[in-house]
Amino acid sequence: MIALLVACISDQKEGDGRGPRKPLRNQTEGEERFSVNLLTLPQHCTGHHGWLASRELLIPRGKPQPQRYVRLPSALFSPPRSDAFSGAASHGDTAVTMRSTKPPGIHLFECVQGSPLSLRTCQALVLVLTFFSYSSYHAARKTTSVVKGVLDPKTSNLGLLHWPRCLNIGKLHTAETNTVLYGGWAPFDSRNGAALLGDIDLAFLAIYAIGIFFVGHIGDRVDLRILLTIGMIGTGLFTAAFGTGYWLDIHNFYYFLGIQLIAGLFQSTGWPSVVAVVGNWFGKKKRGLIMGIWNAHTSVGNISGSLIAAAFLKFGWGWSFVVPGVMIALVGLIVFLFLPAGPEATGEDDHLEDSSKNEIGTPLLEGQTEVTEKPVGFVEALRIPGVVPFALCLFFCKLVAYTFLYWLPFYISHTAVGGKYLSDSAAGALSTLFDLGGVIGGILAGHISDRLDARALTAASFTFSAMPALFFYRVYGSISLYWNTILMFVTGMLVNGPYALITTAVSADLGTHSSLRGNSRALATVTAIIDGTGSAGAAVGPLLTGYLSAKSWTAVFAMLMVAALVAGLLLSRLVMAEVSAKLESQRSAAATGLPVSSVEGA
Incomplete structure (x- = not known):
């Protein structure tokens, strides 16, 4: 050589x-x-x-x-x-290792401006682009949950059901039960339509969970900007392909199943890539708060996806897939033009302020260089303290969160709220309150974990608090629209809070753990392990819901409460370790007369 x-x-x-x-x-x-x-x-x-x-x-x-x-x-x-x-x-x-290359848009801007972009400008650009990037991923992912009510027929009391006139859905009167059966879209208009939709969700999330492990391994070895661009454009193409089944009059179940499988593979490129990019630009200081605010992209994407899908239902359910698909492809092109995947892409590697971060700008002849730093393997990443318990905890956190993501609009439209059934469009719009609560929950969880310096304690507290919230939403959410909105908001805050914390700040912390001895090439791999394990739970939750909901929604909520309990218990050892460390710090501070913060920072 x-x-x-x-x-x-x-x-x-x-x-x-x-x-x-x-x-x-x-x-x-x-x-x-x-x-x-x-x-x-x-x-x-x-x-x-x-x-x-x-x-x-x-x-x-x-x-x-x-x-x-x-x-x-x-x-x-x-x-x-x-x-x-x-x-x-x-x-x-x-x-x-392949280093990040300068995006063509930034290169052109610097040529016109005559000077390089500042560090703060690059960091702001990274936050904005990754925010809208992953928001578009979730907007495309959310569409299915809104359209389910149109694909799957519903049976409700004739006097309480309110449908938009523009949907033109056929009716089948049943005199014996005094109900109206609204035709859906074959093959989802059969008696096992909910189960078929659950299989579609399983196919998507299963391939997503598998793919995310490989993407994390690849992400530490290639230019993340290119990887993210390919994933976004591919996601857009196959999201739109699902919607074209409306105009092509496709009723083959395996067509929709195959489309979701490929879409899930492209979707798996998103999370490891955006977390690794943000982790490359920001140190650990206030990481929980910064990434808690940044993680609002998940809820923003869910909200925008729900509103867009609901708004285009009146033109035909195919548009509810095509429009988000085009949007994510366009955002992918912007990412390709302007996203700096790492400080070295813009020459800012010598300006990072976090001294604990690996020095990726070390000169070529100084011994420790980028060339000598190799990506961390899968087994090595599993040995990092905290990776396994947080990954298992996220399995159950995402089981709960993704059950709401895929089934909440369906649940609302099939449950009388204040004595009335809402249309699919109204149910999709109302379900955005759950995601709005998730935005607040993610920010609160990140801020609290920063103040306490206790990620596990914060996450466990949220998961245990989610149990009574789930119970009250099931029992009292149908009393009135007022109570439904309040309880849905609180439930979203407590369910999405730990999910947001673990997938952002915790993953970034563990990806730059001290046991790595300064190796920064583990971030995408660690993120993939944690989120990939969580995505397996995200596949299980909607699948079980598809079968349990046919019997009773109470059984679904019981499953969610048990999952929240297990998620908190899995962090019990880490919680005890954090509490012991806090008590030891207080005892040391009392003995030395120094503030607790000084002892912890020593």
């Missing part, structure tokens, strides 16, 4: 329009800074193909500048490979 140093010399004089660049940490007055790219090639290759990683090189003043191609032995850049990370390379090739 031969490693080629492809020198891309950057003129540092004032005439280049970029201004002076910040010196490297070990740069002296007698040295000049040059940008170089490290291109690693197998020895038998003749073309310029391989993994490209941008580097900074220090050259003493007066010495010759690097040539365009400098041949050096690959061993100079290839430390001994650890067995734990042997999968990073194969067949004797040098193990290197």
Whole structure:
């Protein structure tokens, strides 16, 4: 193998329009800074193909500048490979990681502006783009729950049912029961229609849960911007393909099943990618609050998806899929043009303020470089303290949350609220209050966990509190629309609070755990393990609901309360460890006369 140093010399004089660049940490007055790219090639290759990683090189003043191609032995850049990370390379090739490339939109903007983007601007851009990116994922995902009431026939009391006139759904009068059976869409208009819809949800979430493990493994090895773009455009195409069944008059169950399988695979690219990108740009300080606010994208996506799907039902249920599909594809193009996946993509790797974060801007000749840092393997990530209990806890948290995500509009439209049945459009709009409560719950959980410095204690408190909230919503939610909205909001806050905390701040904390010894290439893998395990629960919940709801909705809520209980119990050891640490800190503070915060930070 031969490693080629492809020198891309950057003129540092004032005439280049970029201004002076910040010196490297070990740069002296007698040295000049040059940008170089490290291109690693197998020895038998003749073309310029391989993994490209941008580097900074220090050259003493007066010495010759690097040539365009400098041949050096690959061993100079290839430390001994650890067995734990042997999968990073194969067949004797040098193990290197692909670094993020500068997005074309940012490159064009900097050329026009004449100066690079500041760190704060890049961080704001990352937060905004990842927020709308994952919001569009959830908007496309939410559509199915709103359209279920149209696909699946309903039987209700004739005097209490109110349907929009524009839906043009056929009626079948049944004199014996004095009910009206509204025709749906074959094959979901049969007696086991709810079970078929549950199978559709299972197919989507099962492939999502499986795919997310592979995406996390891939995400630590490729440019996250490209991975996210492919996932969003693919999601848009197959979300729209589901809706085209309306115009093509498709009634084959396996068509819809296959579309959901492929859509779930593309959807799995979203979460590991956006969490890893945000984790690359932000340190642990106030991570819970920042990511709690940022995690509102889940609820915002659910709300917008519900409103869009409900609004387009009057034109035909196919539009409820096509419009969100087009939207996520357009957002994917914006992500491709403007999202910097990491600080190195914009040259900001030397400006990050979090000293505990791995220094990804270390010079090429300083020993510890990006080239030597290999992605963490799946088994190594599982050994990080806290990953397994939080992953299992999220299994049951997402079981509860995704049952509401996929079945809440259906439940509302099939349950008399204040003596009246709501239309599918009204039920879809009303269900957004659950997600609005989830926004508040995610922010509260993140803020409380930051103040207490106790992620497990905060998450367990929310899950235990969700149990009585679920009970009261089932028993008293049908009394009136007023009580339904209040109880739905509170339930959403307590159900989505721990779900948001674990999938954001906890995943980012564990992905940069001290046991990794500064390796920053574990974030996407850890996120995938935690969220992938949770997604398995997300598949189980809606599936069981499809069968249990045919018997009794009370059985469904009993299942949800048991799941919330188990989720809290799984964190019991971590909670006791956090409480013990707090008590020990208080005792130490009392003995030394120092504030508790000083002792904890020591």
